[in-house]
Amino acid sequence: MRPAEQGNRERFLDAALAVLFDRGVTGLTVRGVAEEAGASTISVYARFGGREGLLDALYERTFESLRQVLEDLPPASPDGVADLLHLALEYRLFARESPVRYALMFERPVPRFDPDPALRSTVLRTTFTLFIARVQRVCPPEADAREAAYQLWTAMHGLVGAELMLASRTPLPDWFIPPTEEANEGMYRRGVSAMMTGLGLRNP
Known part of the structure; x- marks a missing residue:
């Protein structure tokens, strides 16, 4: 994985962890993570394939x-x-x-x-x-x-x-x-x- 791609992935995971801490499991949605990361839901899907892939990560x-x-x-x-x-x-x-x-x-x-x-x-x-x-x-x-x-x-x-x-x-x-x-x-x-x-x- 290229450094820029790794950095973007880490940014989304940091955002997902922040959502988990602040909003709990119910807030842990693709949209919620995208909003926390200041990105589009499409970019989350592109990197993780959806909520299941995001949760695995x-x-x-x-x-x-x-x-x-x-x-x-x-x-x-x-x-x-x-x-x-x-x-x-x-x-x-x-x-x-x-x-x-x-x-x-x-x-x-x-x-x-x-x-x-x-x-x-x-x-x-x-x-x-x-x-x-x-x-x-x-x-x-x-x-x-x-x-x-x-x-x-x-x-x-x-x-x-x-x-x-x-x-x-x-x-x-x-x-x-x-x-x-x-x-x-x-x-x-x-x-x-x-x-x-x-x-x-x-x-x-």
Whole structure:
């Protein structure tokens, strides 16, 4: 792809992400993205083939954002367990930054949108390879690091998913977790730490 074409594609994807952040899934239309980019709907169709292609490209971009978060983590320290907990906390912040983006990645907020299987395989493998590498450092020799990473991720995903669901609704006055950042982060931190302990993840 020529630099100018790549630049135009990125401009549309930036616009699509802005629409997703500001207007949610309902605003994520070809027309909405074109208006945000200051372009015509025809130009969006020309580059992505329609809403389905645009959604596939945006799905890929969201995973690139998560991969960037993982790549930007501080270099590995002697305390691999602390490093892994830091990764988990950054993952939570990524989800909280845009629940709609997070939902596009891991749920089905757009009716009938099913990302291309080859694309899904690529982005998941590329992103979670970085996660598995962090788990590998603290994984017992007899354990499967990929399996441990998957189990830890499902715990992280479940904890942050429940937090996002509760945050999207009117707070319950008698709920045992106060609706504060401190309380929610503490619950998440304790849950992830317990899962890591249960999986036997420890420093060599």
